[in-house]
Amino acid sequence: MSWHQALEQSLRDDREFLLRLAHAQLRNPQEAADAVQDTALAAWQTIDRFEGRSSIRTWLVGILRFKILDVLRERQRHPTLPHDEVEQELQTLDSDLLFDDAGRWTEEPQTWWSVSDNPSDTLQQNQMMRRLQQCLDKLPEKTAHVFLMREYLGFETPEIAQHTGLQAGNIRIILMRARLALRTCLEWQMSYRP
Structure with a gap:
């Protein structure tokens, strides 16, 4: 399969994912x-310069x-997450006892899947990604926004602060609670779903 064909396939398969990711950021x-x-x-x-060092989906993300950053730069004068709304959202999340004072898990999360080159593992990994997306969809909107900026788009805390108007401490709390x-x-899904 050529890179052009692989890109065409990826754009068909990943369009909804890319739209959800962009919408989660841009609202x-x-x-x-x-x-x-x-x-x-x-x-x-x-595409002719794509070297295949990552998956096409990763390359598209x-x-x-950068396209999202362009839009966010244009909005920079108008913070998208007012401080009082974030505080209200944080109050809706349960307080956690699963982290120590340094922010580490007191009890390690179970392993949900392992990365493998074995094609037979692809179905299991795809199911896991669907479950993860379902869980992401359940996060409060503003929590998901900050989490996706950090974990999917790779923004550092100062960049998130710049684009959202949040303090670094609030960002760390949001990320910790999102991960929890x-x-x-x-x-829950692994325990109660086949």
Whole structure:
């Protein structure tokens, strides 16, 4: 399969994922659709330079990250997450006793899957990713926004603070609680679903 064919397939398979990711960051369906469209266009224009050092999906997420950053830069004067809304959202999350004072797990999460080159593991990994997406969809909107900026788009805390108007301490709390909520959700799914 050529890179062009692989890109075409990935754009079909990953379009909804890219749209969800863009919408989670931009909170505007039109801007999200535009960012994904711009990502697809940029990918088509540069596919000949793609070297295959990552999956095409990972490459598309990297391109989308820059498209989202472009939109966020334009909005920089208007923070998207007012401080009082974040505080209210944090109060809706259960307080956790699963972290020590240094922010480490007091009890390690169970292993949900292992990375393998074995094609027979692909189904299990795909099921795990679907479960993870279901858990992400259950996070409060603003928590998901910050979590996706950090974990999917690779923004550092100062970048998140710059684009959201949040203090670094609030960002760390949001990320810790998002991880806790995802852990709880995934463990529940692994325990109660086949």
